Structures are given as structure tokens and as C-alpha cells.
Amino acid sequence: MAMADRILLGPGPSNPYPEATSALAAPLLGHLDPEFLRILDQTCERLRQVWGTANRRTLPLSGTGSIGMEAAFANLVRPGQPVVVAVNGLFGERMCDVAARYGATVHRVDHEWGQPVDVDRVLAAHPAPALVGAVHAETSTGVRSDIAALGAALRARDEDTLLLADCVTSLGGIEVAVDDWGVDVAYSGTQKCLGVAPGLAPFTISERAWAHRVEHPPTWYLDLGMIGDYVSGTASGGRTYHHTAPVAMIASLHAALGRVLDEGLDAVVRRHHAAGQRLQDGLVDLGLELFAADGHRLPELTTVRVPDGVDSAQVRGRLLTEYGIEIGAGAGKYASTVWRIGLMGHNARLDRAELVLAALRQVLRR
Amino acid sequence: MAMADRILLGPGPSNPYPEATSALAAPLLGHLDPEFLRILDQTCERLRQVWGTANRRTLPLSGTGSIGMEAAFANLVRPGQPVVVAVNGLFGERMCDVAARYGATVHRVDHEWGQPVDVDRVLAAHPAPALVGAVHAETSTGVRSDIAALGAALRARDEDTLLLADCVTSLGGIEVAVDDWGVDVAYSGTQKCLGVAPGLAPFTISERAWAHRVEHPPTWYLDLGMIGDYVSGTASGGRTYHHTAPVAMIASLHAALGRVLDEGLDAVVRRHHAAGQRLQDGLVDLGLELFAADGHRLPELTTVRVPDGVDSAQVRGRLLTEYGIEIGAGAGKYASTVWRIGLMGHNARLDRAELVLAALRQVLRR
Structure with missing residues (x-):
């Protein structure tokens, strides 16, 4: 059977950087091999640069992006504690x-999908929550929220509330500045702007949050204290085995981060911006209507309304079978009325933007 | 810097089958692509063959082997329930x-390390536990326990106790027969005898255990009901997105399983047996003492005592730097007095056995 070769322009995974693919297939190293530990340490250091943080506990967790979310709550929330979540x-x-x-007592602050997080409403939800959670780049809607503003407002109010940011679709694509923004814990996924296959969740946690963490969380696999003893080393300088690290995936992340830092973070962000702007302009030129609120659109993930009378699934199917291009359906109640088009990581390029515009023009006969 | 190329003869990871490496580097597919879903379905079907089960819920979980253990307890144990664990x-x-x-009330049945599980003692630990857990192939000691006997004894006593088997170091190397043995839930890792990089936990759960599961487990990432709706499909036949599947790793597992089934499970088991037997005979010929109890030794993972006066770490270091061979230290209190030598998956070969024997002979000057 012929091997499918897709151009992955959905909400993730995206096509990996070539360096990431090569590293996946390199000779495997043991998880305690000094050579691998060097790669692991460098990976953590490269992640610090991409996150914009000096956090000692900055590491790839052994699961896909959502495991980062789970690790955050499992290690930071105690039963009965108030947690505010911005839902958009x-x-x-x-x-x-x-x-x-x-076990958190959740205070949710609902927003209309397609809109960014409203900082004032989030602050008004509870006077002193243990933690506030918000999504930086909402993969479901293509919206960017202002985490810097949220962090500043929280810090101005009190010193105890922790700030959690979901950066699954932002890290490596748009600016993320964990330390400057006052973010205490953040996670991402490898399969979006970082340009690696899915399977790891880059994670970072501040000293402040670390000091607040649950000593013996209800999960073993995501016990950050135990994981930290392997990844970052123990107080005595040694490393304690926890679980077998996914060495091939980590080598792949290491290579992709090397590529990103060689290009330069600013240049990578500009590349994502340019590709996304061209795509969004081109979609409007085709007469289509963008979904995410103007001024808050992610360059790396564009949401666009399916025109009236057009069968969303049929268009996606034709793009896949005739052009080898994957774009995404909408999420939730917008499943059949919105498309999601990603230009992430290695795909954040003008040629990808032109290609998907040209293919859409053909399929939609515009 | 030169790329390290190791011969991985520790307790895992092992060197992957070439097919597994090639598949890792194949063009990436989206997790909802029909082509990928075909690969996922075939992977689950191939896993059923290797597990020896007809369990509908047989799938790769998105984490390394230990996540299988966590998924089992998270989905099957309710606070306060008695659980018996055989600890060897x-x-x-x-x-x-x-x-x-x-939240389980744990009744542990301790055994001397190096000895197999004593079925009678496990049964005597509690008259009607919710679950009994045991390790089929103890990676820390190189011991095989008789899960078939444990299953038969449990079934003879009652119909309600679930049997959990850790098969991380057995699946794909020695016989595993989930259905015949009366095992209700079992998990493995990809990086041992299955010959794939670490990153997935093959998992299987019987209908009986499924009916007993916790409907809303304390973990989201490992909520088997939600994962099943993506992997196995919903009752209405559709699939519901849960988390982004680690597509490259699953394609790699798919390829390795194809290789194993092409060779034939019986032949693969014989190959592991022959390689392990040669290694163990050769170690005895070198004047070394095997650690695991005679008659209960795993062919795929051999434990051997470090001779008196020999520095364990120095020998392992020389094997690594001079020969590119990784073997493992012992576990727990045997860290410096036992070596663990794996001949797993692609490494379960006579040439690997001869190579590590020859290198040990040189380094130990025997």
C-alpha cells in the first residue's frame, strides 16, 4: 500500500521540522546513558529559552500536551481549594x-467562543483563588488571550494566587514570556509550533509554585517531585530513576529546539506572523469570513466560517484525497460550521499559505 | 559531535526493530486521518494477537509503561477497597x-527479591480483595512468575476478584495469554521485547473489568472511558477526540508488531529463549553466579551477581565506552551487586549474547 504523505494544516499535529524527523530515527540511547542525559539537560535548557524562563523545573513530560494540564492540577490543587478558570x-x-x-472548587468564567479572555471578569470571579487558569492560544477557536495582562493584574492584587497558562498552540509560534508575564506554571505540546511529532508536553513551574505543590499527589506518573529527581537531579546531585523517559521523542524535541534557536526566536515568531497574515488575507479575498475576534487572531491557527450551503466534511475530504492537505473541522458546537487551518512550526511558510489558498479556491470554485 | 550508537543490553530500552525505526521517520499523519485510524485499528488488532486476548479494549496508552499501571489502578480501584499486591x-x-x-487498602505480600510469586501466600492475604496485582516478569530481578497459576487459583475461589498483571518485560518476548490465564487487566511497555522506542503502554482490559470500572476516575488523561471513545469508537460507531494520539510512536509500534507476527509469536518466543539460555550458560561458564531463582529465570532479562572485589559501575562504564554496550545496574538494594543484561526484541539474538559475553570476558579478564 502506498505511504500517505500529508501536508498537515489542521490544528495539529503539523509536519515536523526535518531535523526532528531525523533525530527520531537516530540510534536509540538508554535513558541513563551519559550521552542521553546531556541531550536531556540541553533540551531543558533550550526549553527555558523558548519559554522565556529561568525556572529550574522546566522539562518535557512523558505524554501528549494534555498531560501537562493534568500534571499542573494534580500537583498544585488540594481538595476544596478555589480555582478560577477562564473558559473561552x-x-x-x-x-x-x-x-x-x-477536588478543586471551580469558578468558571465563561466567554463567547471566538473572544479572548476578559481579565476584569476573571479577577472578579473570586477574591483570592489558589490558582487561575487560562489558555494563551485557544486551539478550538484560534484566539490569543493576553496572559501578560492577566499576570500583571493578578500580581497587583495579591502574591498568593498561582497563574497557570495553557501554551499548547503558542509555544514556538508566538511570543511566550513566562517570567515576564508572571506565569507560575505552563505546559505545551510538541506537535504544534515546536514542529515535533506528538508525544511530549513541555512543562515549566516556578519556584513559588513548586513551594506550594502537593507533596504526595494522587498521581504517581505525574508526581513532579519524583520526575524532578530524574530530570533535574536530586538535592545531592544524583538522579533517581522514575519512569523510562521517551528517549527518541526527547532527542527529536532537542533537535527541533536547536533548529528554532538557530533560526532565532524572533525570526520564528515573524515567520509564523507572516504566514498567518497571508493566509487570513487570502481567505478574506476568497470571500470567506474569519471566526476569531479581530485583533485577537492567532497567526499559527486560523479559524474561518464554512460558507452557507457548503458541506464542511466534503471539502475537508476533497482537500485530503485530492491534494493531500489536512485541515481541521471546528470544535464543539462549531464542528461543521468552522474550519481550522494551522500554519505551525515547519509549516509556518508562505508556500503553505499559498498552497492551501489555491486548493481551497479550486474545491470551493471561487 | 559523533553520534553515539549503542548496543542496548540493559533492562530497556532495547534497540528497536529496524521496521520500528523506519516507521518513526515516515511522513506524519494526523490523528483523525482515515489512514492513521486504519493503522491504529490494526495496531490494536495486532496487540490482541500478542496479548492472546479477544478484549475489545486493547490499545496503546499515550505514555511509557508505568502509565499502564497508573491507568489500571485509576480506573479500577475505589477508595477503601482491598487490593492484594504480590511484591517480589x-x-x-x-x-x-x-x-x-x-485510595486502595493495600495488602502487600512480600517475597524475597529473586524469587517468584507464591500463589498460596497471595491467596491467603485476603479472602475477597477487589483486585490482585502481580508482576509477570520482574524487571528488577529477572524473575518470571506463574500468572496462569495465579489466575486459575483466583477463579477457583471467586468470580469477583480482578487480576492485574504487569507484563512490561514479558510481552513480545515470552508467552503471554491474557484470556487463557484469566487476567482482567494487563499493561506493557514498547521499549523492551516489543522492540520499539519507549513512549507507549500497550494495555488490555476484559469486559468483566470494564463493567467494574470507575465511571469518572480521578484522572482525566487516563480516563479509559474517554480514551475508548477515541480508540475503539463510541456505541454509535463514531470516534470522539480525547487527546492527540502520539501518531509516530503508534506507527512505529504497528510496524514492530507486524514484524513480530510475520516471524510468528512462537518463533519470537523461541528466539528469546535461545538467546537468553546461551547468555546464562555463558555467564556460568565465566564463573559468574546468576541471581534469579533457578527455574524461574527470564530469558529476556538475566540478572547476575557482580563478583566480589569487582566495581560494578567501572565495568558498566568500560562496556559502554570501549564496546558501546549498555548493561544495567541492579535495582534497589542490589544496585551495585547485581547486573541486569537484557536480550530483548531485536536484541534477542545469539550474536548479541556472544558479544556481551566476549566483552565481559575481556573487561573482567576471565
């Missing part, structure tokens, strides 16, 4: 679900 | 830790 899409919804499983 | 090594210890985190 599917991943804010998910935060409420996960927080509640770990 | 590190992974039995870990089961106690994980079970307790999910």
Missing part, C-alpha cells in the same frame, strides 16, 4: 473538568 | 504506591 473554548472547558477531578 | 521486586513495590494513591 474547549481547552478552558477541559481545565474545569481536570481541576474538578482533583 | 521494584515493580510490585510500585504497584503498592500507585494503588494507595487511588
Whole structure:
């Protein structure tokens, strides 16, 4: 059977950087091999640069992006604690679900999908929550929220509330500045702007949040204290085995981060911006209507309304079978009325933007 | 810097089958692409063959082997329920830790490390536990336990106790027969005898256990009901997105399983047996003493005592730097007095056995 070769322009995964693919297939190393530990340490250091943080506990967790969300709540929330979640899409919804499983008293602040998070409403939801969670780049709607403003407002009010940011679709694509923004804990996924296959969740946690963490969380696999003893080393300088690290995936992330930092973070952000702007302009030129609120659109993930009378699934199917291009359906109640088109990581390029515009023009006969 | 190329003869990871490596680097597919879903379905079907089960819920979980253990307890144990764990090594210890985190009242049955599980003692630990957990192939000691006998004894006593088997180091290397043995839930890792990089936990659960599961487990990422709606499909036949599947790793597992089934499960088991037997005979010929109890030794993972006066770490270091061969230290209190030598998956070969024997002979000057 012929091997399918797709151009992945949905909400993720995206096509990996070539360096990431090569590293996946490199000879495997043991998870305690000094060579691998060097790669692991460098990966954590590269992640610090991309996150914009000096956090000692900055590491790739061994699961896909959502495991980062779970690790955050499992290690930071105690039963009965108030947690405020800004919900402006599917991943804010998910935060409420996960927080509640770990016993939090969840105060959700609902927003219309397609709109960014309203900082004032989030602050008004509770006077002193243990944690506030918000999504930086909502994968379900293509909206960017102002985490810097949220962080500043929280810090101005009190010193105890922790700020959690979901950066699954932002890290490596648009600016993320964990330390400057006052973010205490953040997670991402490898399969979006970082340009690696899915399977790891880059994670970072501040010293402040670390000091507040649950000593013996209800999960073993995501016990950050135990994981930290392997990844960052123990107080005595050694490393304690926790679980077998996904060495091939980590080598792949290491290579992709090397590529991103060689290009330069600013240049990578500009590339995502240019590709997304061209796509959004081109979609409007085709007579289509963008979904996300103007001024808050992610360059790396564009949402566009399916024109009246057009069968969303049929168009996506034709793009896939005739052009080898994957774009995404909408999420939740917008499943059949919105498309999601990603230009992330290695795909954040003008040629990808032109290609998907040209293919859409053909399929929609515009 | 030169790329390290290791011969991985520790307790895992092992060197992947070439097919598994090629598949890792194949063009990436989206997690909802029909082509990928075909690969996922085939992977689950191939896993059923390797597990020896007709369980509908047989799938790769998105994490390394230990996530299988966590998923089992998270989805099957309710606070206060009695759970019996046979402890004859590190992974039995870990089961106690994980079970307790999910609220189980743990009745541990301790065995001397290096000895197999004593079925009668396990049965005597509690008259009617909700679940009994045991490790089929103890990675820490190189011991095989008789899960078939444990299953038969449990079934003869009552119909309600679930049987959990850790098959991380057995699946794809020695016989595993989930249905015949009366195992209700079992998990493995990809990086041992299955010959794939670490990152997935093959998992299977019987209808009986499924009916007993916790409807809304404390973990979101490992909520088997939600995962099943994506992997196995919903009752209405559709699939519901849960988390982004680690598509590259699943394609790699798919390829390795194809290789294993092409060779034939019986032949693969014979190959592991022959390689392990040669290694163990050769170690004895070198004057070394095997650690695991005679008659209960795993062919795929051999434990051997470090001779008196020999520095364990120095020998392992020389094997690594001079020969590119990784072998493992011991686990727990045997860290510096036992070596663990794996001949798993693609490494279950006579040439690997001869190579590590020859290198040990040189380094030990025997």
C-alpha cells in the first residue's frame, strides 16, 4: 500500500521540522546513558529559552500536551481549594473538568467562543483563588488571550494566587514570556509550533509554585517531585530513576529546539506572523469570513466560517484525497460550521499559505 | 559531535526493530486521518494477537509503561477497597504506591527479591480483595512468575476478584495469554521485547473489568472511558477526540508488531529463549553466579551477581565506552551487586549474547 504523505494544516499535529524527523530515527540511547542525559539537560535548557524562563523545573513530560494540564492540577490543587478558570473554548472547558477531578472548587468564567479572555471578569470571579487558569492560544477557536495582562493584574492584587497558562498552540509560534508575564506554571505540546511529532508536553513551574505543590499527589506518573529527581537531579546531585523517559521523542524535541534557536526566536515568531497574515488575507479575498475576534487572531491557527450551503466534511475530504492537505473541522458546537487551518512550526511558510489558498479556491470554485 | 550508537543490553530500552525505526521517520499523519485510524485499528488488532486476548479494549496508552499501571489502578480501584499486591521486586513495590494513591487498602505480600510469586501466600492475604496485582516478569530481578497459576487459583475461589498483571518485560518476548490465564487487566511497555522506542503502554482490559470500572476516575488523561471513545469508537460507531494520539510512536509500534507476527509469536518466543539460555550458560561458564531463582529465570532479562572485589559501575562504564554496550545496574538494594543484561526484541539474538559475553570476558579478564 502506498505511504500517505500529508501536508498537515489542521490544528495539529503539523509536519515536523526535518531535523526532528531525523533525530527520531537516530540510534536509540538508554535513558541513563551519559550521552542521553546531556541531550536531556540541553533540551531543558533550550526549553527555558523558548519559554522565556529561568525556572529550574522546566522539562518535557512523558505524554501528549494534555498531560501537562493534568500534571499542573494534580500537583498544585488540594481538595476544596478555589480555582478560577477562564473558559473561552474547549481547552478552558477541559481545565474545569481536570481541576474538578482533583477536588478543586471551580469558578468558571465563561466567554463567547471566538473572544479572548476578559481579565476584569476573571479577577472578579473570586477574591483570592489558589490558582487561575487560562489558555494563551485557544486551539478550538484560534484566539490569543493576553496572559501578560492577566499576570500583571493578578500580581497587583495579591502574591498568593498561582497563574497557570495553557501554551499548547503558542509555544514556538508566538511570543511566550513566562517570567515576564508572571506565569507560575505552563505546559505545551510538541506537535504544534515546536514542529515535533506528538508525544511530549513541555512543562515549566516556578519556584513559588513548586513551594506550594502537593507533596504526595494522587498521581504517581505525574508526581513532579519524583520526575524532578530524574530530570533535574536530586538535592545531592544524583538522579533517581522514575519512569523510562521517551528517549527518541526527547532527542527529536532537542533537535527541533536547536533548529528554532538557530533560526532565532524572533525570526520564528515573524515567520509564523507572516504566514498567518497571508493566509487570513487570502481567505478574506476568497470571500470567506474569519471566526476569531479581530485583533485577537492567532497567526499559527486560523479559524474561518464554512460558507452557507457548503458541506464542511466534503471539502475537508476533497482537500485530503485530492491534494493531500489536512485541515481541521471546528470544535464543539462549531464542528461543521468552522474550519481550522494551522500554519505551525515547519509549516509556518508562505508556500503553505499559498498552497492551501489555491486548493481551497479550486474545491470551493471561487 | 559523533553520534553515539549503542548496543542496548540493559533492562530497556532495547534497540528497536529496524521496521520500528523506519516507521518513526515516515511522513506524519494526523490523528483523525482515515489512514492513521486504519493503522491504529490494526495496531490494536495486532496487540490482541500478542496479548492472546479477544478484549475489545486493547490499545496503546499515550505514555511509557508505568502509565499502564497508573491507568489500571485509576480506573479500577475505589477508595477503601482491598487490593492484594504480590511484591517480589521494584515493580510490585510500585504497584503498592500507585494503588494507595487511588485510595486502595493495600495488602502487600512480600517475597524475597529473586524469587517468584507464591500463589498460596497471595491467596491467603485476603479472602475477597477487589483486585490482585502481580508482576509477570520482574524487571528488577529477572524473575518470571506463574500468572496462569495465579489466575486459575483466583477463579477457583471467586468470580469477583480482578487480576492485574504487569507484563512490561514479558510481552513480545515470552508467552503471554491474557484470556487463557484469566487476567482482567494487563499493561506493557514498547521499549523492551516489543522492540520499539519507549513512549507507549500497550494495555488490555476484559469486559468483566470494564463493567467494574470507575465511571469518572480521578484522572482525566487516563480516563479509559474517554480514551475508548477515541480508540475503539463510541456505541454509535463514531470516534470522539480525547487527546492527540502520539501518531509516530503508534506507527512505529504497528510496524514492530507486524514484524513480530510475520516471524510468528512462537518463533519470537523461541528466539528469546535461545538467546537468553546461551547468555546464562555463558555467564556460568565465566564463573559468574546468576541471581534469579533457578527455574524461574527470564530469558529476556538475566540478572547476575557482580563478583566480589569487582566495581560494578567501572565495568558498566568500560562496556559502554570501549564496546558501546549498555548493561544495567541492579535495582534497589542490589544496585551495585547485581547486573541486569537484557536480550530483548531485536536484541534477542545469539550474536548479541556472544558479544556481551566476549566483552565481559575481556573487561573482567576471565
